[in-house]
Amino acid sequence: MSETVSERAATEPAPGEAILEVRDLVKHFPVRVGVLFKHVIGQVRAVDGVSFELRRGETLGVVGESGCGKSTLAQVLMRLEPPTSGTALYKGRDMFAMRGAELRKLRRSIQIVLQDPYTSLNPRMTVGDIVGEPFDIHPEVAPKGERRAKVRELLDVVGLNPEHINRYPHQFSGGQRQRIGIARALALRPEIIICDEPVSALDVSIQAQVMNLLGDLQSEFGLSYVFIAHDLSVVRHLSDRVAVMYLGKIVEIGTEDEIYSHPTHPYTQALLSAVPVADPTVRGQRQVIRLEGDVPSPVDPPSGCRFRTRCWKAQDVCAEEVPELVTRVAGHPSACHFAEERSVVP
Amino acid sequence: MAVQSMSGTGDLGEGTGVVPDAPLLEVEDLFVEFHTRDGVAKVLNGVSYHVDAGETLAVLGESGSGKSVTAQAIMGILDVPPAVVRSGAIRFRGEDLLKVSDGRRTELRGQGLAMVFQDALSALNPVFTVGFQIEEQLRVRLGMSRKDARKRAVELLDLVRIPNAARRVRQYPHEFSGGMRQRAMIAMSLALDPELLIADEPTTALDVTVQAQIMDLLKELQVERKMGLILITHDLGVVAEVADRIAVMYAGKIVEHADAVSLYRNPGHPYTAALLESLPRLDLKGTELKTIRGLPPSLLAIPPGCPFHPRCPMAEDRCRTEVPGDHRLGLGRTSKCHFAEELVGRV
Numbered sequence: 001m002s003e004t005v006s007e008r009a010a011t012e013p014a015p016g017e018a019i020l021e022v023r024d025l026v027k028h029f030p031v032r033v034g035v036l037f038k039h040v041i042g043q044v045r046a047v048d049g050v051s052f053e054l055r056r057g058e059t060l061g062v063v064g065e066s067g068c069g070k071s072t073l074a075q076v077l078m079r080l081e082p083p084t085s086g087t088a089l090y091k092g093r094d095m096f097a098m099r100g101a102e103l104r105k106l107r108r109s110i111q112i113v114l115q116d117p118y119t120s121l122n123p124r125m126t127v128g129d130i131v132g133e134p135f136d137i138h139p140e141v142a143p144k145g146e147r148r149a150k151v152r153e154l155l156d157v158v159g160l161n162p163e164h165i166n167r168y169p170h171q172f173s174g175g176q177r178q179r180i181g182i183a184r185a186l187a188l189r190p191e192i193i194i195c196d197e198p199v200s201a202l203d204v205s206i207q208a209q210v211m212n213l214l215g216d217l218q219s220e221f222g223l224s225y226v227f228i229a230h231d232l233s234v235v236r237h238l239s240d241r242v243a244v245m246y247l248g249k250i251v252e253i254g255t256e257d258e259i260y261s262h263p264t265h266p267y268t269q270a271l272l273s274a275v276p277v278a279d280p281t282v283r284g285q286r287q288v289i290r291l292e293g294d295v296p297s298p299v300d301p302p303s304g305c306r307f308r309t310r311c312w313k314a315q316d317v318c319a320e321e322v323p324e325l326v327t328r329v330a331g332h333p334s335a336c337h338f339a340e341e342r343s344v345v346p
Numbered sequence: 347m348a349v350q351s352m353s354g355t356g357d358l359g360e361g362t363g364v365v366p367d368a369p370l371l372e373v374e375d376l377f378v379e380f381h382t383r384d385g386v387a388k389v390l391n392g393v394s395y396h397v398d399a400g401e402t403l404a405v406l407g408e409s410g411s412g413k414s415v416t417a418q419a420i421m422g423i424l425d426v427p428p429a430v431v432r433s434g435a436i437r438f439r440g441e442d443l444l445k446v447s448d449g450r451r452t453e454l455r456g457q458g459l460a461m462v463f464q465d466a467l468s469a470l471n472p473v474f475t476v477g478f479q480i481e482e483q484l485r486v487r488l489g490m491s492r493k494d495a496r497k498r499a500v501e502l503l504d505l506v507r508i509p510n511a512a513r514r515v516r517q518y519p520h521e522f523s524g525g526m527r528q529r530a531m532i533a534m535s536l537a538l539d540p541e542l543l544i545a546d547e548p549t550t551a552l553d554v555t556v557q558a559q560i561m562d563l564l565k566e567l568q569v570e571r572k573m574g575l576i577l578i579t580h581d582l583g584v585v586a587e588v589a590d591r592i593a594v595m596y597a598g599k600i601v602e603h604a605d606a607v608s609l610y611r612n613p614g615h616p617y618t619a620a621l622l623e624s625l626p627r628l629d630l631k632g633t634e635l636k637t638i639r640g641l642p643p644s645l646l647a648i649p650p651g652c653p654f655h656p657r658c659p660m661a662e663d664r665c666r667t668e669v670p671g672d673h674r675l676g677l678g679r680t681s682k683c684h685f686a687e688e689l690v691g692r693v
Contacts, residue, residue, distance in 0.1 A: 065553035066524070173641050174409075203408035203580060205638035208624035212635055230553060237626035237635065256631055274558040275628050276583030280606040283587055290562070291555045293509070294523045345629050 016055035018089075019224050020077075020192060025050045025086035027069075027076050031299060042299045046072035048248035049086070051325070054192065059218065059225040061239030061256070063232055063271070067295055069248040070228045074196045077226065078112050079103075108138055111185035115197035117177030121169040127180055128165040131155065134187040141188055154183040159213060175206035182213065186221070194226045199234060211238060232275050236260055244268045247298055247306040250325055254332030262330045264339040267307045273344040287344065305337070313338045368440030370574040371420065371459070371542050372396040376434030378415055378598075380645075381427060387645040389415050391598040393434075397542065397574040402565075404577045404585040404606075406621075407595035410642055413578045416595075417544045420576075421461050422451045438542070456483055460540035464547035466527035470519040476503075476530045477515030483537050502533040506563060525556035529563070536567065542574040549584065561588060582625055586610055591678070594618050597643050597653035604679040614673075614681035614690045616658045652683070660685055 028043040047069040054060050062070050075081045077088065079095065088095040090106060098106050114120040121130055132151045135142045142150045152162035158179040169177055178198060185193050195214065199207040215238060217223060229235050235242060242259040244252045244267065252265040263269045270289040277286060291310045296302055305323050308314040317337055325335040378390040390412045397403045407413040418424045420436050422443065436443040438458055443451065463469040471479060480502055481495035490498065496515065503511035506529040519527055528548060535543060545564060549557035565588055568575045579585060585592060585606070592609050594602040594617065602615040613619040623636040640657045643649055649656055655665040664684060673686035683689065 065555065175641070203642075204582065204621055205408060205624050206641075208626070208635035208637040211626065212637060215634070231626075232554070233626040233628040236628060236631055260628070260631075270555060272628070274554040276558075276561075276581070276587045277628070278582045278586045278610065278622065278625055280586045280589070280610050288558060290558060294525055294556065295553075 016057050018053040019056045019091060020054040020226075021089040021092075022053065022077070023051050023087045023089075025073070025076060025088060026084045027072050027081060028084045045248050045298050045301060047076065047083075048301075050245075050248075050250055052243055052250065052253060054224050054226060056191075056224055057218070057222050058240040059227050059238050061235035061242040062226060062228045062245060063230065063235050063242060064245035065230060065271075065295060067247075067298060068245040069298070070245055071196055073245075074112065074194045074226070074228055077194055078110060079106070104138065108141070108188040109190050110192045110194065111188065111190040112194045112196060113178070113181050113185050113198045116201050117174055117181055118201070120181055121177055123169055126166050126168055127151075127155070127160075127172075130169070130180060131183045131187055134184065138188055150187070151183075154186055157186065157217070158183045159209075173206070174202050175210055178202060178210050179213065182210075182217070186217065189221070190223070192224045192226065194228070196228045197230065198227075200229060200231060207234070214238065232260075232272060244271065247295060247301050249306060249335065251307065251336070252332070252334045253325065254330075258330065258332040260345055261343065262332075262341050263344065264328070264330050264332070264334040264341050265307075265336045266311050266313055266338075268334075269342050269344050270310075289344070305335070307336075368437060369396040370399050370401075370439065371576075372435075372437040373416065373420065374435045374437070376416065376419060376436065377432035378412075378419055378424070379430045379432055381430060382646075385646045388648055389429075389598050389645055390419070390434075391648070393595070393598070393600055395593045395600060395603065397576055399541065399574050400569070400572040402568065402575045402577060402588055402590045404579060404589035404592045405595060406579060406582065406585055406592055408580055408642055410645065411595040412598040413595050414546055417461065417546050417576065417578055420544065421455065421459060423461075456487060456538040457540060459542045459544065460535035460538065462528075462531050462535050462543065462545040462548050464550055466524070466531045466551075467519065469531060470527060472519055475516055475518055476522065480515075480530070480534050480537055483534075487538060498537070499533075502537055503530065505536070505567070506530070506533045507559075508533070524552055525559065528552060528556075528560055532560075532564065532567070536571075539571070540573065542576070543568070544576045544578070546578045547580070548577070550579070550581070557584070564588075582621065594621075597648050598645065599653065599682060600680075601654065601682045602680070604675070604681075608676075608679060612690055614675050614679060614686050615654075615683045616660050616685075616689065617654050619689070620657075620659075654683075660689070 025047055026049055027047040028045055030040040031042040031044060032038045033041050050073060064070050076083050083096060095106060128151050131154055132147050135147050152165060155162045160176060160179050199210050202210060218225060227235060227238055236256055239256050241255050243250045246267050252259060252268045259268060263272060270291050273287060273289045293310055296309055302309050304320050305318040308318040323335045323337045325333045327333050328339045330341045374394050376390050376393045380387040380389050393416050395403060405413045419431060431444060477499045480499040484490045484495040484498055500511045500515050503514055508514050508526055508529050522530060549560050561584060589606045591605050593600045596617050602618045604614060609618060613622060620638045624638060626635060638657050643653055651666045651668055652670050655661040670682045670684045672680040672682060675681055675686055675690050
């Protein structure tokens with residue numbers, strides 16, 4: 001009884017319609033050597049066959065460790081990098097085939113919030129210029145005379161003082177800068193915002209403020225988020241559904257409850273169990289799955305299942321056969337030949 | 347209080363002011379200022395803590411709270427100027443590090459106290475092999491031959507569980523993964539068998555699965571060698587897993603000091619309580635996170651009274667004018683809050 005992800009989505013009544021459908025998305029970066037006669041000696045398989053759908057008004061969390069391809073995924077979805085193969089349908093239309101006016105419209109609809117609020121804002125532009133710049137590129141959204149007022153409104157929406165419109169980024173703290181980044185992303189009234197580690201550079205007390213802001217904006221504007229992060233607690237807090245990535249592939253995908261309370265892929269289980277729990281009384285009593293070694297290089301990923309080199313369940317079949325991302329147990333897809341439910345979160 | 351000496355590094359106490367029964371490290375009422383273009387930043391405003399051999403003290407705080415500056419002052423690696431140590435004492439086995447000669451400092455660094463830095467890639471020198479960087483101190487400080495130093499370096503890399511140590515020792519930092527670089531840093535800091543290890547955000551740059559490996563390793567080495575460990579971090583999860591005692595820093599002061607279990611169960615300072623409440627949890631999906639309103643204060647203009655009062659939900663008039671002293675809350679527990687007893691009694 002193995003059904004694929006797409007079949008499952010088709011048979012289940014979706015709470016919101018799919019606004020973005022990603023199918024077998026692949027992004028390889030060539031590895032070149034030589035100065036005069038450059039030649040390609042290999043491919044970094046950053047994203048290697050990723051499929052998911054994003055519904056209107058929901059948050060899809062994408063978790064994984066560094067190098068798993070989650071930021072490359074964001075860049076491809078922003079059309080900052082062309083995909084090697086695969087498709088992504090935005091409201092049923094192929095995103096990667098769009099040109100001209102249609103592409104401009106797409107760029108308005110999908111925006112990004114970047115990780116580092118210190119390097120993602122131009123230090124020589126005022127806040128007003130930064131948040132208003134999208135209007136220069138898409139003048140149809142706001143006529144010139146209304147732009148300052150629009151920017152003030154945006155600053156107010158993200159909880160900044162509209163009077164600070166003429167200040168420069170260095171006059172703001174990290175959390176405030178991230179708010180500026182969010183205001184910039186909101187300027188063109190997008191439908192999808194890709195959040196690439198939006199809170200990982202912030203202190204705990206500030207992180208909570210920005211997470212609450214993201215939640216509020218979502219309900220206010222009906223936004224859909226692709227929320228990329230390595231912090232599993234942060235992802236759980238904001239996400240409706242969660243995809244776990246390892247070496248360019250989604251290894252498990254499901255609702256927030258399915259992934260956190262009923263994980264079936266060994267990597268998900270290891271990842272969850274490794275998160276330190278802020279409670280000293282459970283110290284030493286918690287079952288922690290310790291993974292050996294590091295993530296292999298995406299230039300030369302292991303054959304078969306990519307996690308097998310660090311997996312305690314690995315058998316011969318894992319080296320030979322790539323496990324499909326299909327539902328085997330617990331009602332959600334997991335790319336493991338030996339998927340079984342195991343509760344690891346206390 | 348016997349000091350383990352695996353590599354036979356000799357006694358540190360010879361002919362110096364070492365007091366055998368004193369705590370391993372004692373920081374007392376440390377004041378540090380930074381003289382900047384914009385004014386005087388009061389970075390440390392009376393920091394006191396101590397660590398015993400075999401004990402883990404976690405120093406918890408957000409950026410700018412002064413946790414790293416304290417560590418730098420202990421190690422004697424503060425940039426002076428702009429930093430100025432105004433007053434206070436840092437006693438290592440009873441010997442005040444702020445008063446000893448530079449020569450004595452150098453002697454203690456590595457063998458007495460060692461430090462693991464957050465960003466291993468920038469802490470390691472990219473143009474020397476990892477082995478060379480570990481061997482350097484063995485050769486200079488212990489007068490080992492190249493051959494012996496190499497042998498010891500391989501042993502150390504083995505100790506921190508770097509696979510294939512004999513080959514890895516000849517590689518450069520860029521050939522190591524993030525987790526392995528951090529291990530190499532730990533190996534380096536352990537080379538002279540220090541009695542106190544200061545780890546400044548040792549796992550912040552690492553992924554959770556690797557973080558778990560490194561924390562396990564640190565803990566194990568610490569128990570094995572009866573080292574004192576100061577763990578500087580902002581991660582409330584990591585602290586809960588390894589700390590014996592916790593010092594919470596805010597605006598250059600230790601606002602709460604408690605054993606790990608009491609602090610998490612029943613925080614004695616509103617700042618600690620707010621930090622714990624603003625943490626998203628892995629075990630349940632919440633709707634709205636509690637936040638701490640406002641921002642940490644600028645160290646150029648720390649608010650009068652309690653530095654936390656502009657953000658504190660419990661603040662009253664006296665908090666705006668009166669600087670709270672240490673309120674004792676039972677064994678070894680203190681809190682710098684006028685309402686500490688009330689706060690703890692509430693639970």
